[in-house]
Amino acid sequence: MDKNVKKIIDEAMNRRLLEAAEIKTLLALPANSEESFYARFAALQINQAVMDGKAEIHGQVGVNSGPCGRNCSFCSFAAANRLFKEQRVEATEEIIEKCVRLQAEGANAIYLMATATLNFPEFLDISSQVKKSLDPETVLVANIDDFGYPEAVALKEVGFSGVYHAVRLGEGHTTRIPLQKRLDTIAAAHKADLKVGTCLEPVGPEHSLDELVEKIIITREIHPAFSGAMRRTPISDTALSSWGKVSEARMAHIVAVVRLATGYEVAGNCTHEPNTLGVTASANLLWAEVGSNPRDTVIDTESGRGFDMARCRNILCEADIELLKGPSQMFAKP
Numbered sequence: 412m413d414k415n416v417k418k419i420i421d422e423a424m425n426r427r428l429l430e431a432a433e434i435k436t437l438l439a440l441p442a443n444s445e446e447s448f449y450a451r452f453a454a455l456q457i458n459q460a461v462m463d464g465k466a467e468i469h470g471q472v473g474v475n476s477g478p479c480g481r482n483c484s485f486c487s488f489a490a491a492n493r494l495f496k497e498q499r500v501e502a503t504e505e506i507i508e509k510c511v512r513l514q515a516e517g518a519n520a521i522y523l524m525a526t527a528t529l530n531f532p533e534f535l536d537i538s539s540q541v542k543k544s545l546d547p548e549t550v551l552v553a554n555i556d557d558f559g560y561p562e563a564v565a566l567k568e569v570g571f572s573g574v575y576h577a578v579r580l581g582e583g584h585t586t587r588i589p590l591q592k593r594l595d596t597i598a599a600a601h602k603a604d605l606k607v608g609t610c611l612e613p614v615g616p617e618h619s620l621d622e623l624v625e626k627i628i629i630t631r632e633i634h635p636a637f638s639g640a641m642r643r644t645p646i647s648d649t650a651l652s653s654w655g656k657v658s659e660a661r662m663a664h665i666v667a668v669v670r671l672a673t674g675y676e677v678a679g680n681c682t683h684e685p686n687t688l689g690v691t692a693s694a695n696l697l698w699a700e701v702g703s704n705p706r707d708t709v710i711d712t713e714s715g716r717g718f719d720m721a722r723c724r725n726i727l728c729e730a731d732i733e734l735l736k737g738p739s740q741m742f743a744k745p
Protein backbone atom coordinates (compact mmCIF):
# COMPACT_ATOMS: atom_id res chain seq x y z
CA MET A 412 0.00 0.00 0.00
CA ASP A 413 1.15 3.54 -0.74
CA LYS A 414 2.80 4.78 2.49
CA ASN A 415 1.63 8.38 2.12
CA VAL A 416 -1.97 7.28 1.60
CA LYS A 417 -1.81 4.95 4.60
CA LYS A 418 -0.46 7.79 6.73
CA ILE A 419 -3.34 10.09 5.71
CA ILE A 420 -5.93 7.42 6.46
CA ASP A 421 -4.33 6.50 9.80
CA GLU A 422 -4.21 10.13 10.85
CA ALA A 423 -7.89 10.60 9.98
CA MET A 424 -8.62 7.53 12.13
CA ASN A 425 -6.53 9.18 14.86
CA ARG A 426 -8.78 12.26 14.81
CA ARG A 427 -6.67 14.65 12.75
CA LEU A 428 -8.79 16.84 10.46
CA LEU A 429 -7.64 16.26 6.89
CA GLU A 430 -6.54 19.13 4.67
CA ALA A 431 -7.94 19.76 1.19
CA ALA A 432 -4.89 18.31 -0.58
CA GLU A 433 -5.12 15.12 1.50
CA ILE A 434 -8.83 14.71 0.74
CA LYS A 435 -8.01 15.11 -2.94
CA THR A 436 -5.28 12.45 -2.70
CA LEU A 437 -7.80 10.02 -1.23
CA LEU A 438 -10.50 10.85 -3.78
CA ALA A 439 -8.04 10.21 -6.62
CA LEU A 440 -7.55 6.56 -5.59
CA PRO A 441 -9.12 3.89 -7.81
CA ALA A 442 -12.29 2.46 -6.29
CA ASN A 443 -11.15 -1.15 -6.10
CA SER A 444 -7.61 -0.50 -4.90
CA GLU A 445 -6.04 -1.80 -1.70
CA GLU A 446 -5.93 1.78 -0.44
CA SER A 447 -9.65 2.29 -1.08
CA PHE A 448 -10.55 -0.78 0.95
CA TYR A 449 -8.31 0.41 3.77
CA ALA A 450 -10.08 3.78 3.62
CA ARG A 451 -13.44 1.98 3.88
CA PHE A 452 -12.18 -0.04 6.86
CA ALA A 453 -10.95 3.12 8.57
CA ALA A 454 -14.26 4.90 7.85
CA LEU A 455 -16.13 2.02 9.50
CA GLN A 456 -13.94 2.45 12.61
CA ILE A 457 -15.14 6.07 12.86
CA ASN A 458 -18.76 4.87 12.57
CA GLN A 459 -18.07 2.41 15.37
CA ALA A 460 -16.84 5.24 17.59
CA VAL A 461 -19.55 7.80 16.82
CA MET A 462 -22.65 5.61 16.41
CA ASP A 463 -21.65 2.31 18.03
CA GLY A 464 -21.49 1.00 14.49
CA LYS A 465 -25.27 1.32 14.11
CA ALA A 466 -27.11 2.82 11.17
CA GLU A 467 -30.35 4.75 10.77
CA ILE A 468 -33.11 4.80 8.18
CA HIS A 469 -34.89 8.09 7.66
CA GLY A 470 -38.23 8.15 5.87
CA GLN A 471 -38.93 11.00 3.46
CA VAL A 472 -42.43 11.97 2.36
CA GLY A 473 -42.73 14.21 -0.70
CA VAL A 474 -45.76 16.44 -0.11
CA ASN A 475 -46.14 18.08 -3.53
CA SER A 476 -45.08 17.82 -7.15
CA GLY A 477 -45.12 19.95 -10.28
CA PRO A 478 -42.84 22.21 -12.33
CA CYS A 479 -40.39 24.18 -10.16
CA GLY A 480 -38.97 27.48 -11.39
CA ARG A 481 -35.66 27.03 -9.57
CA ASN A 482 -34.74 24.77 -12.48
CA CYS A 483 -32.02 22.67 -10.88
CA SER A 484 -30.98 20.67 -13.96
CA PHE A 485 -30.70 17.32 -12.15
CA CYS A 486 -34.22 17.47 -10.70
CA SER A 487 -37.27 15.89 -12.27
CA PHE A 488 -39.37 18.84 -11.05
CA ALA A 489 -37.25 21.46 -12.84
CA ALA A 490 -39.69 23.29 -15.13
CA ALA A 491 -37.09 23.18 -17.90
CA ASN A 492 -37.12 19.37 -17.80
CA ARG A 493 -40.85 19.37 -18.74
CA LEU A 494 -41.67 16.15 -16.88
CA PHE A 495 -44.40 17.39 -14.55
CA LYS A 496 -47.11 19.57 -16.07
CA GLU A 497 -49.38 20.42 -13.12
CA GLN A 498 -48.92 21.62 -9.58
CA ARG A 499 -50.26 19.10 -7.10
CA VAL A 500 -50.27 19.03 -3.30
CA GLU A 501 -51.11 15.69 -1.71
CA ALA A 502 -54.07 15.52 0.66
CA THR A 503 -52.91 16.18 4.21
CA GLU A 504 -54.63 12.96 5.41
CA GLU A 505 -52.55 10.97 2.93
CA ILE A 506 -49.33 12.71 3.98
CA ILE A 507 -50.15 11.95 7.63
CA GLU A 508 -50.93 8.33 6.79
CA LYS A 509 -47.54 7.96 5.09
CA CYS A 510 -45.68 9.56 7.99
CA VAL A 511 -47.47 7.43 10.59
CA ARG A 512 -46.73 4.32 8.54
CA LEU A 513 -43.01 5.15 8.31
CA GLN A 514 -42.96 5.80 12.06
CA ALA A 515 -44.64 2.42 12.74
CA GLU A 516 -42.15 0.69 10.46
CA GLY A 517 -39.25 2.01 12.54
CA ALA A 518 -37.96 5.04 10.63
CA ASN A 519 -35.61 6.95 12.95
CA ALA A 520 -36.70 10.31 11.53
CA ILE A 521 -39.44 11.55 9.21
CA TYR A 522 -38.73 14.18 6.54
CA LEU A 523 -41.30 16.34 4.83
CA MET A 524 -40.01 17.36 1.42
CA ALA A 525 -41.53 20.09 -0.74
CA THR A 526 -40.49 21.72 -4.00
CA ALA A 527 -39.70 25.45 -4.00
CA THR A 528 -43.16 26.05 -5.49
CA LEU A 529 -45.10 25.14 -2.35
CA ASN A 530 -45.69 28.28 -0.33
CA PHE A 531 -44.25 28.33 3.16
CA PRO A 532 -47.51 28.92 5.13
CA GLU A 533 -49.12 25.92 3.42
CA PHE A 534 -46.06 23.79 4.21
CA LEU A 535 -46.22 24.92 7.85
CA ASP A 536 -49.92 24.11 8.06
CA ILE A 537 -49.37 20.58 6.70
CA SER A 538 -46.37 20.11 8.99
CA SER A 539 -48.21 21.13 12.15
CA GLN A 540 -50.94 18.58 11.40
CA VAL A 541 -48.33 15.90 10.76
CA LYS A 542 -46.50 16.74 13.98
CA LYS A 543 -49.70 16.37 16.03
CA SER A 544 -50.29 12.94 14.48
CA LEU A 545 -46.84 11.54 15.31
CA ASP A 546 -45.44 10.34 18.62
CA PRO A 547 -43.96 13.33 20.48
CA GLU A 548 -40.44 11.86 20.39
CA THR A 549 -40.47 11.24 16.61
CA VAL A 550 -37.84 13.37 14.90
CA LEU A 551 -39.28 15.57 12.15
CA VAL A 552 -37.04 17.17 9.52
CA ALA A 553 -37.88 19.66 6.75
CA ASN A 554 -36.42 19.46 3.25
CA ILE A 555 -37.59 22.65 1.54
CA ASP A 556 -36.61 25.76 -0.42
CA ASP A 557 -34.20 28.38 0.94
CA PHE A 558 -35.54 30.43 3.84
CA GLY A 559 -34.60 33.16 6.32
CA TYR A 560 -34.47 33.38 10.10
CA PRO A 561 -38.23 34.06 10.66
CA GLU A 562 -39.10 30.91 8.69
CA ALA A 563 -36.48 28.94 10.59
CA VAL A 564 -38.06 30.02 13.88
CA ALA A 565 -41.50 29.02 12.57
CA LEU A 566 -40.16 25.57 11.61
CA LYS A 567 -38.73 25.15 15.10
CA GLU A 568 -42.01 26.22 16.71
CA VAL A 569 -44.01 23.74 14.64
CA GLY A 570 -41.79 20.99 16.02
CA PHE A 571 -39.10 20.31 13.47
CA SER A 572 -35.81 19.08 14.94
CA GLY A 573 -33.84 20.03 11.87
CA VAL A 574 -33.63 20.55 8.15
CA TYR A 575 -31.91 18.90 5.23
CA HIS A 576 -30.04 21.48 3.18
CA ALA A 577 -27.02 21.18 0.92
CA VAL A 578 -24.73 23.29 -1.20
CA ARG A 579 -25.07 21.11 -4.27
CA LEU A 580 -22.38 20.32 -6.83
CA GLY A 581 -22.67 22.92 -9.54
CA GLU A 582 -24.58 25.25 -7.22
CA GLY A 583 -25.11 28.54 -9.03
CA HIS A 584 -24.63 26.91 -12.44
CA THR A 585 -26.67 23.74 -12.72
CA THR A 586 -29.06 25.05 -10.06
CA ARG A 587 -29.11 28.83 -10.64
CA ILE A 588 -29.31 29.32 -6.87
CA PRO A 589 -26.38 31.36 -5.52
CA LEU A 590 -24.11 29.27 -3.30
CA GLN A 591 -24.23 31.97 -0.61
CA LYS A 592 -28.02 31.69 -0.45
CA ARG A 593 -27.71 28.03 0.51
CA LEU A 594 -25.19 28.91 3.23
CA ASP A 595 -27.44 31.73 4.50
CA THR A 596 -30.33 29.29 4.86
CA ILE A 597 -28.14 26.87 6.80
CA ALA A 598 -26.99 29.72 9.07
CA ALA A 599 -30.63 30.75 9.66
CA ALA A 600 -31.51 27.18 10.60
CA HIS A 601 -28.66 26.94 13.07
CA LYS A 602 -29.55 30.32 14.58
CA ALA A 603 -33.06 28.98 15.23
CA ASP A 604 -31.56 25.89 16.91
CA LEU A 605 -32.44 23.53 14.08
CA LYS A 606 -29.92 20.81 13.30
CA VAL A 607 -28.80 20.52 9.70
CA GLY A 608 -28.23 17.35 7.70
CA THR A 609 -26.30 17.75 4.48
CA CYS A 610 -24.50 15.78 1.79
CA LEU A 611 -22.08 15.85 -1.13
CA GLU A 612 -24.66 15.71 -3.91
CA PRO A 613 -25.58 15.00 -6.64
CA VAL A 614 -22.25 13.52 -7.75
CA GLY A 615 -21.88 13.07 -11.51
CA PRO A 616 -19.03 11.63 -13.58
CA GLU A 617 -18.06 15.10 -14.81
CA HIS A 618 -17.33 16.65 -11.40
CA SER A 619 -13.67 17.48 -10.83
CA LEU A 620 -11.80 16.29 -7.75
CA ASP A 621 -11.34 19.95 -6.78
CA GLU A 622 -15.08 20.57 -6.75
CA LEU A 623 -15.69 17.41 -4.74
CA VAL A 624 -13.09 18.54 -2.21
CA GLU A 625 -14.55 22.05 -2.02
CA LYS A 626 -18.06 20.73 -1.34
CA ILE A 627 -16.88 18.06 1.14
CA ILE A 628 -15.18 20.79 3.18
CA ILE A 629 -18.37 22.87 3.06
CA THR A 630 -20.31 19.90 4.49
CA ARG A 631 -17.72 19.58 7.27
CA GLU A 632 -17.82 23.27 8.11
CA ILE A 633 -21.61 23.16 8.46
CA HIS A 634 -21.07 20.95 11.56
CA PRO A 635 -24.01 18.82 10.42
CA ALA A 636 -26.00 16.01 11.97
CA PHE A 637 -24.83 14.00 8.99
CA SER A 638 -22.88 14.38 5.79
CA GLY A 639 -22.35 11.72 3.14
CA ALA A 640 -22.48 11.35 -0.61
CA MET A 641 -25.23 10.80 -3.16
CA ARG A 642 -24.81 10.16 -6.85
CA ARG A 643 -26.93 11.85 -9.49
CA THR A 644 -29.68 9.71 -10.94
CA PRO A 645 -29.88 10.48 -14.66
CA ILE A 646 -33.31 11.56 -15.82
CA SER A 647 -33.78 10.52 -19.44
CA ASP A 648 -33.54 13.18 -22.15
CA THR A 649 -32.54 16.03 -19.85
CA ALA A 650 -29.52 18.33 -20.00
CA LEU A 651 -27.32 16.19 -17.73
CA SER A 652 -28.44 12.69 -18.70
CA SER A 653 -25.74 12.21 -21.36
CA TRP A 654 -23.12 12.17 -18.58
CA GLY A 655 -24.53 8.92 -17.24
CA LYS A 656 -23.89 8.06 -13.61
CA VAL A 657 -21.09 7.25 -11.20
CA SER A 658 -20.78 3.54 -10.31
CA GLU A 659 -21.77 2.25 -6.87
CA ALA A 660 -18.15 1.15 -6.36
CA ARG A 661 -16.84 4.67 -7.01
CA MET A 662 -19.58 6.14 -4.79
CA ALA A 663 -18.64 3.71 -2.01
CA HIS A 664 -15.09 5.02 -2.20
CA ILE A 665 -16.32 8.63 -2.09
CA VAL A 666 -18.60 7.82 0.88
CA ALA A 667 -15.56 6.49 2.77
CA VAL A 668 -13.49 9.56 1.93
CA VAL A 669 -16.30 11.86 3.13
CA ARG A 670 -16.41 9.90 6.40
CA LEU A 671 -12.64 10.30 6.86
CA ALA A 672 -12.79 14.00 5.93
CA THR A 673 -15.72 14.89 8.20
CA GLY A 674 -14.31 12.97 11.15
CA TYR A 675 -15.61 12.16 14.60
CA GLU A 676 -17.73 15.28 15.13
CA VAL A 677 -20.26 14.26 12.48
CA ALA A 678 -22.49 11.37 13.55
CA GLY A 679 -24.03 10.45 10.23
CA ASN A 680 -22.69 9.55 6.81
CA CYS A 681 -25.44 8.99 4.29
CA THR A 682 -25.62 7.51 0.85
CA HIS A 683 -28.42 7.60 -1.67
CA GLU A 684 -29.94 5.69 -3.32
CA PRO A 685 -29.49 2.90 -0.75
CA ASN A 686 -26.99 0.16 -1.65
CA THR A 687 -24.94 -2.45 0.16
CA LEU A 688 -21.55 -1.35 -1.17
CA GLY A 689 -22.13 2.11 0.29
CA VAL A 690 -23.05 0.67 3.69
CA THR A 691 -19.94 -1.51 3.76
CA ALA A 692 -17.96 1.67 3.02
CA SER A 693 -19.41 3.48 6.11
CA ALA A 694 -22.76 4.85 4.97
CA ASN A 695 -24.76 4.70 8.22
CA LEU A 696 -27.84 6.52 6.97
CA LEU A 697 -30.27 5.31 4.30
CA TRP A 698 -33.56 6.78 3.10
CA ALA A 699 -36.91 5.21 2.49
CA GLU A 700 -38.99 7.41 0.19
CA VAL A 701 -42.71 7.85 -0.43
CA GLY A 702 -44.71 10.51 -2.27
CA SER A 703 -42.93 12.82 -4.70
CA ASN A 704 -39.22 12.39 -5.38
CA PRO A 705 -36.89 14.67 -7.38
CA ARG A 706 -35.15 11.63 -8.89
CA ASP A 707 -38.36 10.03 -10.08
CA THR A 708 -40.81 10.71 -12.89
CA VAL A 709 -43.93 9.30 -11.22
CA ILE A 710 -46.05 11.18 -8.68
CA ASP A 711 -45.65 8.59 -5.94
CA THR A 712 -42.16 7.10 -5.81
CA GLU A 713 -43.47 4.04 -3.96
CA SER A 714 -44.47 2.75 -7.39
CA GLY A 715 -41.16 3.93 -8.88
CA ARG A 716 -37.60 4.38 -7.65
CA GLY A 717 -38.34 4.77 -3.94
CA PHE A 718 -37.00 2.19 -1.50
CA ASP A 719 -39.33 1.20 1.33
CA MET A 720 -38.28 0.53 4.92
CA ALA A 721 -38.09 -3.24 4.38
CA ARG A 722 -35.72 -2.85 1.44
CA CYS A 723 -33.48 -0.47 3.39
CA ARG A 724 -33.48 -2.83 6.38
CA ASN A 725 -32.50 -5.69 4.11
CA ILE A 726 -29.52 -3.71 2.78
CA LEU A 727 -28.28 -3.12 6.33
CA CYS A 728 -28.88 -6.77 7.13
CA GLU A 729 -26.85 -7.93 4.11
CA ALA A 730 -24.00 -5.64 5.23
CA ASP A 731 -24.13 -6.97 8.82
CA ILE A 732 -24.92 -3.50 10.14
CA GLU A 733 -27.42 -3.10 12.98
CA LEU A 734 -30.31 -0.64 12.67
CA LEU A 735 -30.69 1.80 15.55
CA LYS A 736 -34.03 1.45 17.34
CA GLY A 737 -35.91 4.61 18.30
CA PRO A 738 -35.50 8.29 17.46
CA SER A 739 -32.49 9.42 15.44
CA GLN A 740 -29.26 9.76 17.41
CA MET A 741 -27.84 11.89 14.60
CA PHE A 742 -30.36 14.62 15.35
CA ALA A 743 -30.12 14.09 19.12
CA LYS A 744 -26.39 14.73 19.44
CA PRO A 745 -25.47 18.24 20.68
Ligand code: SF4
Nearest residue numbers: 479481482483486526
Ligand atom coordinates in the same frame (compact mmCIF):
# COMPACT_ATOMS: atom_id res chain seq x y z
S1 SF4 B 1 -34.11 20.59 -6.48
FE1 SF4 B 1 -35.76 21.66 -5.36
S2 SF4 B 1 -35.49 23.84 -5.92
FE2 SF4 B 1 -34.34 22.65 -7.46
S3 SF4 B 1 -35.80 22.34 -9.16
FE3 SF4 B 1 -35.98 20.54 -7.79
S4 SF4 B 1 -37.66 21.05 -6.40
FE4 SF4 B 1 -36.99 22.98 -7.37
